[in-house]
Amino acid sequence: MSTVTGKAAQTAKGPEGRATAKSPAAGPGASQGRQVRRKPLGRQNAAGWLFSTPFLVLFLVFMAFPILATLVMSFTDFGLRNVTHPLDAKFIGFENYVNLFGDEKFLRSLLNTGYFVVVGVPLTIVIGLVVAVLLNNGIDRARTFFRVGFYAPVVTTIVAVAVVWRFVLDPSDGLISGLFSEVGLTGPDFLGSEALAMPSMIAMAVWRNVGTVMVLFIAGLQAIPTEVREAARLDGAGVWAEFKGITVPLLRPTMLYATVITTIGYLNVFEEPFVMTQGGPSDSTLTVSLNMYREGFNFFHMGYASAMAYVLFVVIMAITVLQLRLLKDNTK
Amino acid sequence: MSATNAPGTLRTAPTEGRSPSTGSAPKGKGLRPGRALVYVLLSVGLLVMSAPFLWMALSSFKTTADLSASPPVWIPSHWTLDNFRELLDKLDLPLYFMNSVIVAVLVTVCNLVFCSMLGYALAKLKFAGQNKIFGLVLGALMVPGNLMLLPLFVLMSKLGLIDSYAGLVLPFAAGAFGVFLMRQFMQAIPDELLEAARMDGASEWYIFWRIVMPLVKPALATLSIFTFLGSWNNFVWPLIATNDPDKYTLPVALATFATDPNKAGGSNGVLMAGAFLVVLPVLILFIALQRHFTQGIATAGMK
Numbered sequence: 242m243s244t245v246t247g248k249a250a251q252t253a254k255g256p257e258g259r260a261t262a263k264s265p266a267a268g269p270g271a272s273q274g275r276q277v278r279r280k281p282l283g284r285q286n287a288a289g290w291l292f293s294t295p296f297l298v299l300f301l302v303f304m305a306f307p308i309l310a311t312l313v314m315s316f317t318d319f320g321l322r323n324v325t326h327p328l329d330a331k332f333i334g335f336e337n338y339v340n341l342f343g344d345e346k347f348l349r350s351l352l353n354t355g356y357f358v359v360v361g362v363p364l365t366i367v368i369g370l371v372v373a374v375l376l377n378n379g380i381d382r383a384r385t386f387f388r389v390g391f392y393a394p395v396v397t398t399i400v401a402v403a404v405v406w407r408f409v410l411d412p413s414d415g416l417i418s419g420l421f422s423e424v425g426l427t428g429p430d431f432l433g434s435e436a437l438a439m440p441s442m443i444a445m446a447v448w449r450n451v452g453t454v455m456v457l458f459i460a461g462l463q464a465i466p467t468e469v470r471e472a473a474r475l476d477g478a479g480v481w482a483e484f485k486g487i488t489v490p491l492l493r494p495t496m497l498y499a500t501v502i503t504t505i506g507y508l509n510v511f512e513e514p515f516v517m518t519q520g521g522p523s524d525s526t527l528t529v530s531l532n533m534y535r536e537g538f539n540f541f542h543m544g545y546a547s548a549m550a551y552v553l554f555v556v557i558m559a560i561t562v563l564q565l566r567l568l569k570d571n572t573k
Numbered sequence: 574m575s576a577t578n579a580p581g582t583l584r585t586a587p588t589e590g591r592s593p594s595t596g597s598a599p600k601g602k603g604l605r606p607g608r609a610l611v612y613v614l615l616s617v618g619l620l621v622m623s624a625p626f627l628w629m630a631l632s633s634f635k636t637t638a639d640l641s642a643s644p645p646v647w648i649p650s651h652w653t654l655d656n657f658r659e660l661l662d663k664l665d666l667p668l669y670f671m672n673s674v675i676v677a678v679l680v681t682v683c684n685l686v687f688c689s690m691l692g693y694a695l696a697k698l699k700f701a702g703q704n705k706i707f708g709l710v711l712g713a714l715m716v717p718g719n720l721m722l723l724p725l726f727v728l729m730s731k732l733g734l735i736d737s738y739a740g741l742v743l744p745f746a747a748g749a750f751g752v753f754l755m756r757q758f759m760q761a762i763p764d765e766l767l768e769a770a771r772m773d774g775a776s777e778w779y780i781f782w783r784i785v786m787p788l789v790k791p792a793l794a795t796l797s798i799f800t801f802l803g804s805w806n807n808f809v810w811p812l813i814a815t816n817d818p819d820k821y822t823l824p825v826a827l828a829t830f831a832t833d834p835n836k837a838g839g840s841n842g843v844l845m846a847g848a849f850l851v852v853l854p855v856l857i858l859f860i861a862l863q864r865h866f867t868q869g870i871a872t873a874g875m876k
Contacts (some may be wrong), residue, residue, distance in 0.1 A: 288777035289700025296691040297706070299747040304713060304727065310724030324730050372618060376612050389863050390619040396859045396866065398806045400824040401848040404831045405629040408841045419645030427816065437608070456866075509717050512808050516828050519848055537867075538813055543723050552721050557717060570616050 312549045319544035330544065338549035347549065349524050351530040351556075353439060357528065358507045361443045365503050366496065368447065369454025374488065376455070377462045388459070392452035399449070401406040403516035406445045407432065432518050440528055449504065449551050454499045462496030464486070497568040500562055508557050529553045626852070629690075633657070633846040640842050655844035663843070666850060668819065668825040676741045676822060677804040683746035684800045691747075692755025693781045697767060707756075713749035718809070726813050736817040746806060751796050759785060760793035781858055795865045798858075804857060823851050 315337055317323075317330035342346050372391055376384055394402065409416045418428025426513040432440040465488070471485050489496075511530035514520055520527035520535075529549065536544030593752065608709030627647075631639060633656050635649040660666070695707050725744055726735075762785060770780050786793070811822040821829065827847050859866065 244789075257711060284777070285698045286700040289694045289698040291667050292690040292694035292781070293643070295687045296752060297709075300709065300713065302728075303744045304716070304721060304744075307724040307728065308716060310727075311720055313725060316739035324727050327712055327727055327731070338776060353826070356586070372615070374856065375615055378607065380611055380615065385863075387615050387619055390622055392866065393791045393856060394622060394858060396802055396806075397852045398627075398824050398827075399853050400831075401829045401851040402625070404827065404848045405625050405852075406843060407780050407831075409625055409628060409633070411841065412843055414641045414645075416624070416645055419642075419681075425742060467789040472729055480719070489870070505715075505717065509719055511719075517809075519832065533719065534809070538726070543727075547723050550723065554717060554720050561715070 278483055282414055288506045311550055314544050315547035315551050319547065321541035321543075322540070322545070333544070336524065337545050338552070340545070343546055346524060347529075347532060350527045350529045351552075353524075353526060354508060354510065354530075354553075356439055357443060357446070357510055358504055359448050361507050362500065362503050364447045365454055366448050366500055369451045369499065370458050370492075370496075372451065372455045373458030373462060373516045374484065377459055388455070391455050394449045395452040399512045400516055403445070403451065403513050406441075408518050434523055435498045435522050438522060438526045441509075444518065445513060445517075446507065446510065446540070450503060456502060457495050457499045458492065461492045477479060488565070493568065494528065500568065501564055504560060504564065505557055507551065508560070592597075622631045626856075629845050629848050629852070632842060633849040635842055637840075637842065656825070656840075656842040657850075660841070660843045660846045660850075664826060664830055664847065666823075666826075666847075669821055669823045672820060673739075673823040674803055675738055677801045679738065679742045680745045680804040681797050681800045683742065683795060684748055684751045686797065687747040688751030689786060689789070689793070690781070691752045691753045692759050693785055694757035695752070697762070697764070697785070710752045712748045714753065722809065722813060725810075730815060735816075736815055736820045738820075740814045741811055741820075741822070744810060745807070748800070748803075751800065754796055755789065755792060758789045762788055791865075798865050799864055802855065802858070827851055 290403045314330070316332055316334060318333050319327075319330040336414075376387055380387075402408065408414070410418075412418050412428060412430035412433065415428070415431075417431070421428030427436055431437045469487055469491070470483065475486050478486060509530050510528050511534065514526040514528055515529050515534070518526045522532050530553070533546045533549040533553070536542045631647055631649060632652070633653045635646070635657070636651050639646045639649050639651070664733050681779075690708070691710070695703060695710075719743070727741045729735050732740075734743070766784065767780055770784055806822045806824065807822075808828065811825045812828070813823060815821055818826070819831075830847060831844055
């Protein structure tokens with residue numbers, strides 16, 4: 242692979258980017274350009290393709306091909322031996338997909354992921370919005386300080402953070418159970434309890450992702466023209482009326498974007514359960530991604546895992562489209 | 574804030590936090606009566622946000638007795654480096670640190686070059702198929718990474734790149750986000766400037782490398798930081814693409830250590846020391862460069 246990319250980079254970096262004939266697609270495009278307009282376009286055509294080549298090669302090999310291959314694999318019994326002999330995999334039609342919907346473990350993981358999204362996304366968005374509004378309107382001093390503080394969890398390595406949270410929630414030595422014992426109570430075993438493991442993970446996800454949403458909302462708030470606010474105040478609008486009548490409607494595009502990316506992120510949740518619970522207790526934190534990883538890389542049921550990946554992908558697309566529709570319609 | 578609220582100030586927004594003149598604009602707007610309350614709310618929020626970090630940092634210096642004390646002890650009654658000693662005994666952190674650095678640097682350099690090239694082509698050149706390529710980039714932004722993992726693993730096995738730096742770098746060598754970001758920034762460069770250079774006989778490569786790239790340094794800085802940290806924090810692919818412990822990146826090494834009861838020995842102090850050492854460089858980098866982060870997120874989010 243390295244040779245292919247190396248070559249692509251070389252071609253693109255070639256002498257003065259003038260190598261018109263080197264790019265296969267430049268030929269027809271260039272002549273077409275010459276017909277309609279004049280020389281500069283022909284040159285730009287060649288350069289355009291040369292500048293695009295490195296990205297396109299990497300994109301085709303490491304993204305487009307795997308995406309299609311996952312689809313093909315999902316209709317086969319791709320297993321461990323096919324890692325060395327991929328073409329020997331047997332075509333089995335929709336069997337993987339049919340099996341998925343009779344697979345209690347998969348349905349459980351789908352449900353768990355849904356739970357994570359349905360509770361986690363609104364919490365993240367609302368808290369992020371509140372923090373952004375407070376930071377933007379309520380204070381002048383120390384704004385940067387607060388913003389850095391709220392954003393810090395976003396950039397830190399999730400595996401390390403999950404290890405820390407495991408300790409914070411530890412029933413014997415943890416911070417939270419310690420606080421319980423201080424008032425004479427016994428703290429619950431957060432990650433060891435079927436009922437509490439997922440909410441604990443949601444709390445951690447909210448903690449970690451509020452910063453992203455906050456920054457998006459701050460940018461959105463700064464784009465609202467001052468005059469609009471001033472006009473509202475002159476009309477005697479109170480703080481709440483201004484928030485409801487101006488801030489929220491004008492932030493709608495930001496809200497849409499924040500909701501969509503948070504939802505997509507949460508639907509793919511993997512690291513948190515992997516490090517904190519390994520999916521337990523009794524599969525209560527087994528997410529679709531973790532389930533897929535296990536089926537694919539622990540048990541080498543790669544065809545089956547591919548079908549899982551595609552079901553998750555379809556769910557993500559469907560929910561994204563639905564969110565775009567719902568939230569766009571609201572603006573009208 | 575009111576002073577910087579005008580539309581189109583987003584690009585300058587990062588300076589807003591540092592400039593005392595805009596920060597303390599003497600206008601009585603916002604939630605003035607509740608201003609004290611706002612400070613209280615934000616401070617409580619900040620405390621909650623930083624508590625896990627503080628707990629981690631302090632715990633890594635605690636003795637076993639302090640670690641299991643109930644009620645919990647925040648400040649170690651006796652500071653010790655034993656946790657770090659034990660950690661370094663059991664886990665070859667310098668090796669994993671170097672692996673992470675090498676992979677992150679390579680990924681970042683590749684992205685800077687390849688994404689800028691395509692960003693330039695999309696923003697400043699006219700060529701057949703341009704719109705289709707941009708469509709591909711937008712589409713690539715939306716595809717979840719999990720969809721590629723299985724065939725990517727098979728592909729890398731076939732290429733013999735499992736447990737190699739190439740195997741860790743290549744799938745991330747050119748990201749759609751980078752193309753998008755560079756295109757946005759390059760569009761702001763006036764066409765006249767490039768036309769003048771073309772009239773003078775400059776090649777497209779010269780224009781790109783000598784004229785455009787120096788003009789988009791802030792964007793390059795933002796992209797470097799995001800790409801570097803993205804790679805530094807990446808977990809799933811390095812977990813899959815490495816079997817040989819000598820090729821683990823920092824997060825994979827830490828996760829393997831933390832989920833294996835034999836290795837970590839169930840010692841929370843050692844784990845906190847590990848988490849602390851993994852998080853510390855990232856936090857320092859972030860605090861030093863925080864303006865670029867918020868700007869990058871905001872720029873990407875506004876499109």
